[in-house]
Amino acid sequence: MASPYDPVATDPPLLDRNSEIKTYTTSRFTYPGLRIFYRRHQQADRLPKSPAPIPLLVFIHGLGGSVAQFHPLLTSLTSIASCLAIDLPGCGRSEFSVRQWEAYTTDALVELLETIIEDYREKEDGQGVVLIGHSMGASLAALLASPRLPPRTQLHDHVAGLIAVCPTSGFSSQKQIMVLTALLWVPEIIFNLWRAWDKRGGSQSASVRRFVGADADPEAKRLQDLYNNQAITSVWRRMAWGCLPTHVKGVTKGGLPSKETWEKLNVPVFLVGGEDDRVTPPQEIAKIRDFLQEVKTTPDTISPGTSVLADSAAPVDINAAASKIDAMTSLGQGEENTRESEDQKPVHRTQVAEPEEGADDPVTPTEQAASLPSLSLHRKKIVRSIIMGKPATHALLYTPSTVRILAGLISDFMVVHITGRLDLGWQLQYLSRDGKWDVKNLQKWQAVEPVSEPIGGIFRAIKTLREVDEDHSPSEFVKKWGGVIKDVIDISHDNPVYNPQGLEKGGIHYHKFPTVSKVPPTDAEIKGFIELVDKVRDEQKERAKRENWGEEHYIGVHCHYGFNRTGFFLVCYLVERCGYTPEAAIEHFAQSRPKGIKHAHFKDRLYVRYSGLRSEAIAEH
Known part of the structure; x- marks a missing residue:
């Protein structure tokens, strides 16, 4: 019988039906038993492919995370684009069969992700990718989007945008590196004893409160307890060690991306943080924005009750939507903007998945061409950032009170700054001819x-x-x-x-x-x-x-x-x-x-x- 924390037993239908277990080989390692979630847009062949198909959305989880943490976002975003998500080795439903510590360095994981993404990206048609990373996954996404020397693939040339949720700016001091290094020297048996003590009380434990907050709703606590119990200590230690940079003749190599990596990015970048995040505090976003040389320096703040969902009943007005995003980034001038007002209603998690064929009234080819949003293959750096107000924490990906607004923010950013073809309203109108x-x-x-x-x-x-x-x-x-x-x-x-x-x-x-x-x-x-x-x-x-x-x-x-x-x-x-x-x-x-x-x-x-x-x-x- 499966344990209550068995990821196979707890997979929602969307993940279970669209996942497969595969083996991938990179230049140094073979990783068997990796869970790959891939759901191709059900109308992909009916949507325009010139100059390229709608971008592939790639989801990358963080340290101790899994694909399951993206489920609330996937239920929304699979309706607008093909989606790919990977359980890294030893995480979620993927096997922990590769034991070499070097197989879990950031360089090794980035090469593995490159290999998998290139396997699913429609390369012949020039499909781009939008990278959506959470926590350490945002760091891996930044490395994927940044030119690498020597280049193993040309994936970075096809990155259409980067969305970093609760990102970290890397190690800002040698002291941080020394503390983590010392922690990793603790014998695993002692580390496991500490984890068991930290998890006492299940959904009410300190380990759960650290991620979702003491006042989180029961569903968020239940999910965090589930994810905490799925995390394997040996895998966590290897990935944590792999985040550490090495120093060779005074030159820093590997580890989490630092200023040099972030400043090389030349794509639209969206940084999202939570005011109550105690794992990667929102100050990290300010640091990354400085790396990116963003003009704005005021922390952008939005309360969970604020409506930011794009109007999708008609083809999107790019200029109007851009104004809305810019207006959102001007929030945060005062304390009142970091709190949910009493008359604001919290945005509920919307689960949108799975397209019934066809749609509505006929649209002529001439009308379709006239309303076809652009899809530029030569993007430029655009930086936007938002701090979601309380109760947004490190778990804002799957907390019911925050995940829906996060999905709306991501959708709006992609429509405005990547391509209007990712707007569901436009897609429905374009497809409303038959079926x-x-x-x-x-x-x-x-x-x-x-x-x-x-x-x-x-x-x-x-x-x-x-x-x-x-x-x-x-x-x-x-x-x-x-x-x-x-x-x-x-x-x-x-x-x-x-x-x-x-x-x-x-x-x-x-x-x-x-x-x-x-x-x-x-x-x-x-x-x-x-x-x-x-x-x-x-x-x-x-x-x-x-x-x-x-x-x-x-x-x-x-x-x-x-x-x-x-x-x-x-x-x-x-x-x-x-x-x-x-x-x-x-x-x-x-x-x-x-x-x-x-x-x-x-x-x-x-x-x-x-x-x-x-x-x-x-x-x-």
């Missing part, structure tokens, strides 16, 4: 009632929204239903044909729970859906008190039309949480959503599931 939105299916969709009557006092079944629809777009949905439908769970398999940020900006929280059409959900999917609804209902109770809601509030659930998969999941919840019999739940759904569950095999599976009779064939599926 599921041909005339026949469009008419069928239009004939379906948008929102059902209440179901079990908890749900409303809805049909998928449509970005450019006059009556059932996100903006119209917020106007009509935002007062009572407070969350939307999207169970369609692919990316939605609407921009979920339109719901988020209207105060409706969006959750992605992808499932396959025409096939009854599996036991694991049913369990996951029920747990998600339980969590959303608990959150709604807190939001209702905080935001003074009325008594009536619901969770909207949709697949494509809101009948079969939606009905199946809602019936399961009514049976397992609300005391309905299967017959009563199926009938209640049909009364609230006329015609109800249409697929006979879906209803058959429900009856079998709750009959108490379980066959091996069903259990296996």
Whole structure:
């Protein structure tokens, strides 16, 4: 049985379905058993490839981290670009089979990352990459983006931008190097004893508080405890040792990048820090900005409640968006800007994953060409930085109160300073020519009632929204239903044909729970859906008190039309949480959503599931 900290057992579906285990060989080492997450943009072949495809987004975790820490960002960003993330050797789901300490130096890891990225980058088409690094991963990203001597690959020529989250400026003094060196001389058995003591109390331990803060929400603490227990001491020690520079005849070599590396960067750079970060304090960003010779010297600060999500219902206005980013970087002039005001609402984590084919109304080739954002292959240095206000910590990647705003900041920066082709609204309009939105299916969709009557006092079944629809777009949905439908769970398999940020900006929280059409959900999917609804209902109770809601509030659930998969999941919840019999739940759904569950095999599976009779064939599926 897998331990509660087994990364395989705890992988979310998005990571599990798009990961593979591979072996890579560099000039010095062979690294077997590496977990590689790669999800190609599902509409990549339909989007323009001149002068190059949309950049590949590459995610690099830090010391003791893993791909799983990027999951909240990946659920948002896989909808706009192909995404690649790597568990470094011995981290997350990757094997710890290479024991040589030299295999974990920054130079060795950068060469490994270069090798993997070049394996996935669409080199023949000249695809660029955007590097997104967290903590030490930001340092590795800086080394990848900076020209290296001698060059092992030409990857740095194709770096379109660098986003550094909670970065470190390197070792600023010999004393820091001496302290870390002394720590690494401590025998591993003693180091493990200290770690065990530091982790006492699980999610309430000192090791958790160090990263997420004492007042973090339970989910952030749970995740940090999980990641702390996944970290292997032997791997941590090797990577920490590999961060140390060496001195040969008075010349410093290797280790974390310092001023000389950062100042060579000639790409758009976005630095993001957390005011409450105790691991890499926000002062590190000021140092790096000085290295980059950035003109601005005022620390940029934004509170977690501030809305920075890009308007994506139409092709992005680059100049207007640039003004918004520049306005954000002027924040931080006073203490009031580092706190969340009482009337500001925290931005919720939006999970956008998986694109349903096609989109909306036809767009002519002439219109497409006219609205095609530029994709320059010759970028210039642009530096922007933001300090997210309290409670942003080193764990802002996966803390619910901060991760959504981080996703919005990253998206806005990429759209403004890298290419407008990374704007989801523009992509939806460009692609809205055929697929599921041909005339026949469009008419069928239009004939379906948008929102059902209440179901079990908890749900409303809805049909998928449509970005450019006059009556059932996100903006119209917020106007009509935002007062009572407070969350939307999207169970369609692919990316939605609407921009979920339109719901988020209207105060409706969006959750992605992808499932396959025409096939009854599996036991694991049913369990996951029920747990998600339980969590959303608990959150709604807190939001209702905080935001003074009325008594009536619901969770909207949709697949494509809101009948079969939606009905199946809602019936399961009514049976397992609300005391309905299967017959009563199926009938209640049909009364609230006329015609109800249409697929006979879906209803058959429900009856079998709750009959108490379980066959091996069903259990296996």
